[in-house]
Amino acid sequence: MEVNITINGSDHASDVEPRTLLVDHIRRTVGLTGTHVGCDTTSCGACTVLMDGKPVKACTVLAAQADGSEVTTVEGLKGADGLHPVQQAFTDDHGLQCGFCTPGMMLVGASLIAENPDPSDDDVRWAISGNLCRCTGYINIVKAIRTAAARVAESSIGS
Amino acid sequence: MFPSRFDLVVAQTVAEAVEAKVDAGEGGRFLAGGQSLIPMMKMRVAFPETLIDINRIAGLDAIERVNGHLQIGALVRHADLVASDATFGAVAAAAPWVADPLVRNRGTMCGSVAHCDPEGDWNSVLLATGADVIAQGPGGERPIPIADFVDGAFTSTLGEDELVVGLRIPVPSGRSGGSYLKLERKIGDYATVAVASHLELDDSGAISAAGLALTSVNPINTKVADAEALLVGQQPSDELFAEAAELAAAAAEPRDDVRGTAAWKRQVVRTYTKRGLAAAAQQAEGS
Numbered sequence: 220m221e222v223n224i225t226i227n228g229s230d231h232a233s234d235v236e237p238r239t240l241l242v243d244h245i246r247r248t249v250g251l252t253g254t255h256v257g258c259d260t261t262s263c264g265a266c267t268v269l270m271d272g273k274p275v276k277a278c279t280v281l282a283a284q285a286d287g288s289e290v291t292t293v294e295g296l297k298g299a300d301g302l303h304p305v306q307q308a309f310t311d312d313h314g315l316q317c318g319f320c321t322p323g324m325m326l327v328g329a330s331l332i333a334e335n336p337d338p339s340d341d342d343v344r345w346a347i348s349g350n351l352c353r354c355t356g357y358i359n360i361v362k363a364i365r366t367a368a369a370r371v372a373e374s375s376i377g378s
Numbered sequence: 379m380f381p382s383r384f385d386l387v388v389a390q391t392v393a394e395a396v397e398a399k400v401d402a403g404e405g406g407r408f409l410a411g412g413q414s415l416i417p418m419m420k421m422r423v424a425f426p427e428t429l430i431d432i433n434r435i436a437g438l439d440a441i442e443r444v445n446g447h448l449q450i451g452a453l454v455r456h457a458d459l460v461a462s463d464a465t466f467g468a469v470a471a472a473a474p475w476v477a478d479p480l481v482r483n484r485g486t487m488c489g490s491v492a493h494c495d496p497e498g499d500w501n502s503v504l505l506a507t508g509a510d511v512i513a514q515g516p517g518g519e520r521p522i523p524i525a526d527f528v529d530g531a532f533t534s535t536l537g538e539d540e541l542v543v544g545l546r547i548p549v550p551s552g553r554s555g556g557s558y559l560k561l562e563r564k565i566g567d568y569a570t571v572a573v574a575s576h577l578e579l580d581d582s583g584a585i586s587a588a589g590l591a592l593t594s595v596n597p598i599n600t601k602v603a604d605a606e607a608l609l610v611g612q613q614p615s616d617e618l619f620a621e622a623a624e625l626a627a628a629a630a631e632p633r634d635d636v637r638g639t640a641a642w643k644r645q646v647v648r649t650y651t652k653r654g655l656a657a658a659a660q661q662a663e664g665s
Contacts, residue, residue, distance in 0.1 A: 220386065237386035237429065240416075259379050261417050262566060264480055273457070273483045279416045280484065283386055284409075284433060327480075348565040349478030 222286040226251070227295030235282045242266040242277035244285075245292060253293040253322050257351070264350030267323030268292050274327045276349070293322035296329060304367040304374075305329045314363030316354035323350045328364035336372050338365065381419035388431045392514055392543055395432050400516055400539045402428035408541055409433070410452060413477065413485035414493050438543065441465070448547040452489075456482035466549060467556025467661070468574045468589075472503045475558060478566035491527075492542045494534045497568040501528050501599040503558060506574040506589030509547040515540040531597045550587070553579040555661025559650040560593070563637060569594040570637040571646040573626070575654035577614070579662045585609050590622065590655070595630035595647055602629045605651070614659035616652070623651035 223232045226249055233248050245254050245268065257265030259278050266277040269291040296303040305328045308314065315321040324347060331338055331346040338346070343361045352360060387402075389395035399406045405427030409415060418424040432438070438451040441462045448464060459465055459473040460482065476482060476490070476499050490500045491511060501524065504511075510521035515537050522535060529535050536542065560572035576589035588609035590602040605625040612618050632643035 237384060238381045238419075240380055240420075243380065259420070261413060261481060264478075267480060270483075274480050275484050276480050278420075279413055279481075281386075281409075281412070281416070283388070284412070284431065346479060349480040 220283060222282055224282070224285050224287075225289045227291060233282075237281065237283055239282040240278055241268070241270075241280040241282050241285050241290075244282035245277060245290070251292050251294050255319055255322060257319065262351065263320070264323045264327070264347075265320055267326050267350060269326055269330055272330065272333070274323075274330050274349075291326065293325060296325060303329060304370045305332065305364065308363040308367035308370065309360075312359050312363040312366050314356070314359045316352075316356045320350060320352045320354075324352065324360050324364075328360075328367060331364065332368045332371055336368060336375075338368055340365070379420040381416070382422060382425045384419075384426050385428045386431060387428060388434055390434055390436075392432075392435060392438075392541065395430050395435065395541055396514060396516055396539060398428070398430045399541065402426075402430065404538070406430055408492075410489040411455060411485035412489075413481045414489070414495065432541070443549060446549055446551065448545075448549050450487055450545040450547070452486060452541070452543050454487055456485050456487060456490075459487060467554060467658070468503045468506050468558050468576050469547060469556070471556060472499050472558035472560075472574065475499060475560045475562075475572075481566065488542045488545060491524075491545065492534060492536060494528055494530070494532050496531050496596065496598050497594045498599070499558065499560065499569065499572060499574075499593055502572060502574040502591035502593045504545065504547065505591035505599055505601040506556070506576040507547050508589060509545055511536075511542055512544040512546060513537065513540040514543045519543065521546065525601060528599055550578045552581075552586070553662045553665045555658040555663075555665060556589075557654045557657040557661070559654045559657075561646055561650070568637075571595055571630075571632070571643050571650060573647060573650040573654045575651070575658040577609070577655065577658040577662050579614075579659075583663070584611060584613050585659075586611075590626060590651065592626060592630055592647060595632040595643060600629055602626045602651075605629075609655075614655075614663075616656065619652045619655040619659075622655060623648045626651040 255265040257263035407426035438453040504524040556576040572593035578587040580586040605622040627648040
């Protein structure tokens with residue numbers, strides 16, 4: 220069946236089998252491999268993408284269900300003027316170790332900041348509670364998302 | 379992992395979805411959020427021949443109060459309930475504890491109810507609040523009281539060709555309160571134990587209606603009818619709630635498993651029933 224999905228601002232029309240999962244479509248058909256497959260059982264959040272702005276587990280969405288929607292993957296976080304504040308903060312605050320969970324963590328972080336410009340530690344922990352980090356580096360993940368939020372708030376006051 | 383092959387029907391109306399189900403027969407399944415069904419299909423526990431996607435049907439995404447009821451459409455996601463101001467008591471208390479934030483963005487309350495997983499949260503909340511499930515089949519719409527709907531583990535009394543189009547939860551007219559206390563090893567895990575409580579108070583402060591239901595401690599979400607009967611007509615008190623908690627513990631038949639021993643889980647039922655009823659009473663007294 221024909222599906223049209225806008226991925227990171229570009230339209231992708233493809234003929235897919237109904238059973239194609241969104242994560243496989245993104246990785247294999249579109250060729251964006253920043254979205255990872257971890258547990259493949261809706262537990263770990265490594266496959267997180269934003270679907271119409273909301274984080275979802277792409278291993279548990281059919282590509283056909285995303286027809287007509289706007290999807291953002293980790294590759295879409297970077298803007299014209301460089302890294303997204305969440306990406307920069309993950310670099311600065313050592314928010315990753317092995318990096319496997321990082322795309323999902325950063326997308327959840329970006330989505331949280333868009334909704335709540337000043338999240339507390341608890342807000343961040345609550346938001347990332349569907350994403351697992353097997354390096355257990357949660358302290359710096361939380362720190363990085365809060366750093367990004369503070370920088371976004373600062374720059375919006377400045378402008 | 380990926381599901382076995384199936385035909386996908388994208389329904390634009392409820393009538394179209396029901397018609398597709400009639401055509402598909404036993405091999406047909408409805409797809410809403412898919413947060414339980416898709417994993418089951420990937421693990422080949424479920425292998426529908428036809429999947430009927432209801433996500434494009436307009437008008438099923440409302441949470442609204444109509445004629446003294448809270449009505450929840452088939453496409454209302456768990457996250458919509460977390461964000462809604464229309465919810466109350468045990469419904470509002472349970473919403474943030476369903477699954478995890480990402481699953482809540484896709485999964486629907488009606489889908490979860492229809493799935494009838496005894497470890498699912500919503501059916502306990504519906505049992506405690508006395509809700510109806512609204513089913514639509516080829517012959518029209520009918521309400522099914524939740525106590526008649528939940529039939530066993532992963533089994534409901536929904537007809538072969540019926541779609542759950544919504545839920546109707548009575549909103550108390552007087553003072554009321556509710557709670558949902560859930561113990562889980564980590565967010566997103568099944569409940570080790572959870573207790574849904576609902577209390578309504580009359581003008582004298584006595585309990586005029588009570589609902590109490592348990593998650594994960596029996597092969598089916600369990601309404602503790604004898605505890606509810608005990609509570610009605612009484613003034614709320616710690617002693618009364620302790621007595622109700624004994625009945626709740628007696629109604630629980632948990633198993634020893636990776637989440638804990640049966641004896642310990644029964645003790646959690648006891649403690650959570652006491653705390654849950656006290657929280658519901660406090661909310662009702664302040665309402």
